[in-house]
Amino acid sequence: MILWPAPRRGNRWFWFWVIGTPLGLGVLAYAVLALLRPESPARAAERRWRGWVGLIGMLLVGVAVTVGLELLRDAVGPLWIPG
DSSP states (O other): OOSSOOOSSBOHHHHHHHTTSGGGHHHHHHIIIIIISOOOHHHHTSOOBOHHHHHHHHHHHHHHHHHHHHHHHHHHOTTTSOO
């Protein structure tokens, strides 16, 4: 990420925090939003997402994934979703 051009949708700190999202969801988000669907140069001049937005997003998604997996584990049993 250091050698590549600067990201357009979010700054480097935004992606640093988003990539830390559990279960590889942050890496998937980076692959879809930054690599597969790059933003047009016309919109690149607009304001990019900042690092604190990525941190809050990572925390919210992490909590939601954890709670969702716990509820799913209670519903289907620990044999299907260990933990």
